[in-house]
Amino acid sequence: MLLENKNVVVYGAGGAVGGAVARRFAHEGARVFLTGRTLDTVRTVAKEIAAAGGAVEAAVVDALDEKSVTEHLDAVVVDGGSIDVSFNAIGISPRGLQGIPLTDLPVDNFMLPITTYTQAHFVTAKSAARHMISKGSGVIMMHTPEPARVSLPLVGGMSVGWAAMEALNRAMSAEWAQHGVRSICLRTTGMVDTPVIDVVYGLHADAMGITKDQFTAAASAMTHRKRPTELVELAAVAAFLASDQASAMTGTVANLTGGLIVD
Template identity: 80%
Template sequence: MLLEKKNVVVYGAGGAVGRAVARGFADEGARVFLTGRNRDNVEAVAKEIADAGGTAERAVVDALDEKSVTEHLGALIADAGRIDVSFNAIGISPRGLQGIPFTDLPVDNFMRPITTYARAHFVTAKSAARHMIPQRSGVILMHTPEPARVSLPLVGGMSVGWAAMEALNRALSAEWAQHGVRSICLRTTGLVETPTVEVVYGLHSAAMGIPRDQFTAMVTSMTHRKRPTALAELVSVAVFLASDQASAMTGTVANLTGGIIVD
C-alpha cells in the first residue's frame, strides 16, 4: 500500500472532494484524521472508511481558525506521534459569488473567496509544517479547478482565490522543501460529479440563458479528451502525490485538466 503507516489530516472532509480523497488515502493504508465544521458529515465519512476496513479519526475543526487547527494537530501528534500529509479540501458556496458580472458583483462577494481560501490554506499548511519540519518530512496538498489559470467569465473572485492558492503552493515549497516538506497542488476541471459543480454550472448556464446540459457540453468540449476530470482520477493522483513515490515533486501543479490547460 502506498500510504501504509502514514498519518493524514483532511480538512473539509465532509465535502465531496474531501470525502473521496480521504477514502482513497484510507484504502492505501493511511490512518486518516477527518476534520470539518459539520460533525454529522465528518461522522458519515468516518463510518464509510471504517466499514471498508480503514482507520479514521474525526473532529470538528474550523480551518479558518488557527487555534482550532493547532489544538487539533497537537492532539493528533500526542496520539499518533507525527503527521505525514495535510490535505485541505474546504470549499465555499458559489451562490452570490459566481454567475454575476463584475459590474454587478458586490466588493464583499468578490473578496470572500480570496480571503477565505488564502487564510484557510495558510493556516492549515503553516500549522502542519511546524510539526513536519522537525521530522524532516511531510506533504502539503491542495486542489484548484482550471479558472486558477484560465480566464473565464462570471467566476467572480473565485479565480483570483484559486490563483492565490497556487501561488501560495509555490511559496511554501520555496521555504519548506529544503526541510523535507513538499507542497503540491492538484488542478482539475470542474468535477461534475460533485454537488458544488452542479450548482456552479446551473448559475453559469442561467446567466448565459442556455440549458445546463448545453453549458456542460460547452465546457467539456474545451478538453482534449472531450470529458471532464473524474473524481476517481483526482483521488488516484492525490494518493500518488502523497506517497514517497512522488518525492521529487514539490512547488508544482499536477495538471489534471485533460488538455484545457496545456503546459
C-alpha cells in the same frame, strides 16, 4: 500500499473532494484524521472508511481558526506520533459569488473567496509544517479548478482566490522543501460528479441564457478527452503524490484537466 503507516489530516472531509481523497488515502493504508465544521457530514465519511477496514478519526475543526487547527494537530501528534500529509479540501458556496458580471458583483462577494481560501490554506499549512519540519518530512496538498489558470467569465473572486492558492503553494515549497516538506497542488476541471458543480454550472448557464446541459457539454468539449475530470481520478493522483514515490515533486501544480490546459 502507497501510504502505509502515514498519518493524514483532511480538512473539509465532509465534502465531495475531501471525502473522495480521504477514502483513497485510507485505501492506500493511511490513518486518516477527518475534520470539518459539521461533525455529521464528517462522521458519514468516517463510517464508510471504517466499514471498509480503514483507520479513521473524526473531529470538528474550523480551518479558518488557527487555534482550532493547532490544537487538533497537537492532539494528532500525541495520538499518532506524526503528521505526514495535510490535505485541505474546504469549499464555499458559489451562490452570490459566481454567475454575476464583475460590474454587478458587490466588493464583499468578490473578496470572500480570496480571503477565505488564502486564510484557510495558510493556517492549515503553516500549522502542519511546524510539525513536519521538526520531523524532516511531510506533504502539504491542495486542490484548484481550472479558473486558477485560464480566464473565464462570471467567476468573480473565485479565480483570484484559486490563483492565490497556487502562488501560496509555490511560496511554501520555496521555504519548506529544503526541510523535507513538499507542497503540491492538484488542478482539475470542474467535476460533474460533485454536487457543487451542479450548482455552479446552473448559475453560469442561467447567466448565459442556455441550459445547464448545454453549458456542461461546452465545458467538456474544451478538454482534449471531451470529458471532465472525475473524482476517482483526482483521488488516485492525490494518493500517489502524497506518497514517497513522488518525492521529487514539490512547488508544482499537477495538471489533471485532461488537456483543457496544456502545460
